[in-house]
Amino acid sequence: MGPSPPLENLWEIPDCLWEKIQPVLLAADPPKATGRKRVDQRRLLNGIVYKLRSGCQWNRLPKQLGDDSTLHRTYRRWVRLGVFALVWAMLEEESEELKGVAGGANGLTAPAAGLGTEFEKTGGFDRQLAG
DSSP states (O other): OOOOOOOSSSSOOOHHHHHHHHHHHHHHSOOOSSSSOOOOHHHHHHHHHHHHHHOOOGGGSOGGGOOHHHHHHHHHHHHHHTHHHHHHHHHHHHOGGGTTOTTSTTOTTOGGGSOOHHHHHTTSHHHHHHO
């Protein structure tokens, strides 16, 4: 099957692509049995894609994409679980527009992309500059 049509806007994942991604997210990061209800994963992914494509700060994301702290926390969790790299690869496979976007599967360790796991392990900017 060939690539999906171009994304209609900067961030929304088309239905046909979401149908492939949703089972991956549910398997890798299922909701907890107790506690608050989880925010819609599709909305979270849309917000994360918007952030990565636009390069804006987490706290400057449009409010309709969701709470910036929730988006940021979810992105970090998905990176830590290894599921974000898999989901991003699926997105790149289906959309030429996302290849080479900073913070995608190949750029998770870039400080500008925001909170790649290797960046966190090194202790942030100060340690990188001193090293």
